[in-house]
Amino acid sequence: MRPTGNLHLGNYFGALKNFIRLQDNYDCYFFIADYHMLTTHPNPSDVQQNVKTILCEYLACGLDPEKATIYVQSSVPEVCELYMYLNMITYVGELQRVAAFKEKVRQNPNNVNAGLLTYPTLMAADILLHRATKVPVGKDQQQHLEMTRDFAERFNKLYKTDYFPLPQAFNFEGELVKIPSLDGNGKMSKSYGEQATIYLIDEGNVLKKKIMRAKTDEGPKEKNSTKPVEIENLFSLLKLVSTPQIVQQFEDAYNDCSIRYGDMKKQLLEDMNVFLTPFRERIKELSANDDYLNKVIAMGADKARESAIKTIKDVRSIIGFRA
Ligand code: ADP
Secondary structure, three states: OOOOOEEEHHHHHHHHHHHHHHHHOOOOOOEOHHHHHHHHHOHHHHHHHHHHHHHHHHHHOOOOOOOOEEEHHHHHHHHHHHHHHHHHHOHHHHHHHHHHHHHHHHHHOOOOOOHHHHHHHHHHHHHOOOOEEEEEEEEHHHHHHHHHHHHHHHHHHHHOOOOOOOOEEEOOOOOOOEEOOOOOOOOOOOOOOHHHOOOOOOOHHHHHHHHHOOOOOOOOOOOOOOOHHHHHHHHHHHHHHHOOOHHHHHHHHHHHOOOOOOHHHHHHHHHHHHHHHHHHHHHHHHHHHHHHHHHHHHHHHHHHHHHHHHHHHHHHHHHOOOO
């Protein structure tokens, strides 16, 4: 993940929750994408701090540096070499068609840099650098994963090899998830709608305001009617943090038109607080422990570079360079 803010519920349920389950059974690599962050030209003094924030939040979610390799992207510069090789086999047209690129161009027409265009090849390099087979992501990243598979396949074909496995987007529940935003508009995301995004560190009045202001309608007029998207979203969020019994109780109330959204939001707030409190506490503890965080970063860099150096050596030899 790019260190450009705090982790939100979408990051947790789309990616982190699956990472944590994977680390017990697989050789896992998780990283903080600080090269990717440069597309938006961050202030140098913020870079370090942003990396620390995300690292604390990763660890607070349960990523374990003893089980998995957790590293900062810029401590493994080998990824840049693979990124360059992949750019050589990538068509400008296919990059221009990427939904996320088109959206960024729409949002920031004055900053359409080449890094933004080639974001998917760097992302593919991140994945292929460790010859990954499974990538835990949310539904929003499906297109990037498909591209990574295309690049891997293209490389394999060009050089008549099966060196790169074709990585699959992965979720333990089977389906990739999309956590909705609180305003009824698309996915929860730090890029749009601060007020519609619940962060793992949100608490007190901040959290209360976000939930109580979530968009709703006037309520169902007919029994068993289909829910409008903003109400469906509220139910989706309730399902993440409340018991099935509580969810059923509000489903029944919706279906017989007796639902009061104020009550549902109060319940969501209460259960969200119970869910988020342990994260917040761990994040606070970890942020005060720079020695430990630095140790985690150094350990991750060593492990990740070992794997990266091996891949680059192999790739150079496949391409025909002296390895
Ligand atoms: P970046 O910081 O690189 O832009 P994002 O914050 O967009 O990354 O996403 C990081 C991870 O969180 C990705 O695996 C993405 O699929 C997942 N994710 C982000 N938002 C959501 C969401 N609303 N629902 C499900 N997964 C999400």
